Amino acid sequence: MNMLNRRAFTSRLETLALTLAQQKIDDVLAVPWQMGQPTPTLLQTLPPPGPATVPPTADFKVTVENPTNTPPLPSGLPLGNDDLNNATGLSSAFTKQDFQVGAVRTTTVTKINDRMVRILVSVTFNYRGLSYSVSLRTLRAIDSI
Amino acid sequence: MVELLAAAAVFGSITVALMLYTSTSARMVGRNLATNHSHENIRVASQRIMDTLHDAASPFVLVNFDGTNYSDATTSATADVDLYTSRNIGTRANGVRFYLLAGGPYKLTQTALPTTTDLRFDFSSGGQVPYQPIVGDRIVIPLISREFQITMVVTAPTPSAPTGVVRINDTNGVGFQLTVGTGNCTPAYFYRKSAFTVYQNQLRFHKTFEGAAKADFIVVRNDITSPKPFGLLYDSATAPSSDGRQLRMSLETTDGSYSNRAFGSSTTTLVGVVPQRTLPLQLNSTD
Numbered sequence: 387m388n389m390l391n392r393r394a395f396t397s398r399l400e401t402l403a404l405t406l407a408q409q410k411i412d413d414v415l416a417v418p419w420q421m422g423q424p425t426p427t428l429l430q431t432l433p434p435p436g437p438a439t440v441p442p443t444a445d446f447k448v449t450v451e452n453p454t455n456t457p458p459l460p461s462g463l464p465l466g467n468d469d470l471n472n473a474t475g476l477s478s479a480f481t482k483q484d485f486q487v488g489a490v491r492t493t494t495v496t497k498i499n500d501r502m503v504r505i506l507v508s509v510t511f512n513y514r515g516l517s518y519s520v521s522l523r524t525l526r527a528i529d530s531i
Numbered sequence: 532m533v534e535l536l537a538a539a540a541v542f543g544s545i546t547v548a549l550m551l552y553t554s555t556s557a558r559m560v561g562r563n564l565a566t567n568h569s570h571e572n573i574r575v576a577s578q579r580i581m582d583t584l585h586d587a588a589s590p591f592v593l594v595n596f597d598g599t600n601y602s603d604a605t606t607s608a609t610a611d612v613d614l615y616t617s618r619n620i621g622t623r624a625n626g627v628r629f630y631l632l633a634g635g636p637y638k639l640t641q642t643a644l645p646t647t648t649d650l651r652f653d654f655s656s657g658g659q660v661p662y663q664p665i666v667g668d669r670i671v672i673p674l675i676s677r678e679f680q681i682t683m684v685v686t687a688p689t690p691s692a693p694t695g696v697v698r699i700n701d702t703n704g705v706g707f708q709l710t711v712g713t714g715n716c717t718p719a720y721f722y723r724k725s726a727f728t729v730y731q732n733q734l735r736f737h738k739t740f741e742g743a744a745k746a747d748f749i750v751v752r753n754d755i756t757s758p759k760p761f762g763l764l765y766d767s768a769t770a771p772s773s774d775g776r777q778l779r780m781s782l783e784t785t786d787g788s789y790s791n792r793a794f795g796s797s798t799t800t801l802v803g804v805v806p807q808r809t810l811p812l813q814l815n816s817t818d
Contacts, residue, residue, distance in 0.1 A: 387556060387559040387560070387563070388559070390559075390563050391559060391562060391563050391566065394563050394566040394567050394570065395566055397570060398566060398569075398570040398573070398799055401570065401573060401574055401577070401801075402573075402799075402801060402802075405577055405581075405801060405802075405803045406615065406803075408581065408803070409615055409616075409803055409804045409805070412585070412804075412805060412806050412808070413616075413806070415808060416776075416806040416807065416808055416810060418810060418811075453614060455614075463614055463615060464614065464802075466799070466800055467798075467800050468781040468783070468800050468802050470611045470613070470620060470781070471757060471781045471783065471800070475623075475758065475759060476623055476757070476758065476759050476781075477757075477758075478756040478757060478758065478783060478785075479756075480756045480783065480785040480797075480798045481756075481757075481783060481798070481800075482798075483785070483797060483798040484797075484798040484799055484800055529810060
């Protein structure tokens with residue numbers, strides 16, 4: 387029974403993590419990217435660090451979102467209970483009953499060519515000593531034809 | 532006598548142990564059900580909301596519903612910062628409205644002069660009329676990059692007579708001459724206001740959020756316990772307005788009927804930020 391409870395809760399956290407990953411995918415798909423304009427920050431990549439490799443590796447950039455929050459907020463991006471929903475008129479009798487877990491969101495943008503990038507978004511969280519990860523991938527092409 | 536007392540003690544101990552076991556089991560089953568029910572609500576609600584909001588063709592506008600009236604919410608930035616986007620959240624509301632593509636492309640079937648306000652379209656599609664224009668819908672004519680609101684349906688299309696006439700809100704007319712004839716084709720797209728609202732623990736979807744039809748809705752999920760889950764995002768706490776491009780929702784759900792025991796961790800709160808996926812937005816107006 388304990389295992390069932392754990393799996394039910396883990397499944398719920400994975401849904402919330404998926405939404406968190408989806409939000410970043412939405413961001414990169416919805417940011418305007420026009421020919422002749424600077425590449426939006428979200429889609430920028432950097433040359434690989436270190437000496438040149440043969441064959442050369444693609445330009446990429448990794449962004450890790452793992453904010454340090456004031457306790458009792460967990461470190462990372464919170465999954466579960468919304469601490470901004472506690473004000474009168476926004477909360478209910480059930481607010482703050484869900485256990486909050488901190489997640490780390492990693493976004494990797496890899497350049498395919500001047501008009502297209504590949505994006506991988508991973509959300510990782512720990513629950514009861516185990517690590518869980520949810521990932522989404524997408525391609526983003528420039529808006530100009 | 533001693534044997535009877537011993538037997539009673541043993542029997543009593545076993546009974547207490549069994550009761551403790553079944554009570555604990557029942558509680559764990561209840562808690563599991565509560566977790567699963569709130570999880571199910573969030574999954575269905577999030578899929579429906581995101582699927583619909585991604586298709587939104589206009590900026591988001593928050594709506595307040597007090598049980599009788601729907602009114603546009605006057606929102607402003609607050610000091611609350613959304614951790615997912617680092618943007619400030621505006622004052623919350625229990626509804627959000629937006630336009631969705633309702634019909635089209637349909638072609639103009641009668642030449643319109645720059646001063647014409649009544650436009651005639653062929654609304655047929657495969658021998659049927661899947662879209663019926665109503666007052667409040669918006670027309671976008673990509674050829675001239677203009678959008679109008681329908682103020683009157685002069686002639687409603689039917690399957691037997693699929694040509695309909697609609698009146699636009701610009702009393703000066705369409706502004707260009709749109710000639711119909713060989714080699715000329717002017718298509719138009721039609722958009723309709725839709726909305727999500729939360730009231731009486733229900734997440735509701737209003738497919739047509741216009742006039743008396745606002746009161747018609749389908750219940751997406753029950754057991755929604757956050758009274759005002761929707762907010763717009765602002766660039767700062769002092770930003771005068773929001774671009775309406777990102778909707779923040781903080782949807783909280785608890786199983787309030789079947790496993791209503793207020794177990795710890797039985798609530799699920801989905802925090803998400805959803806933008807429109809259409810770029811640029813097909814409609815500039817939010818009216």
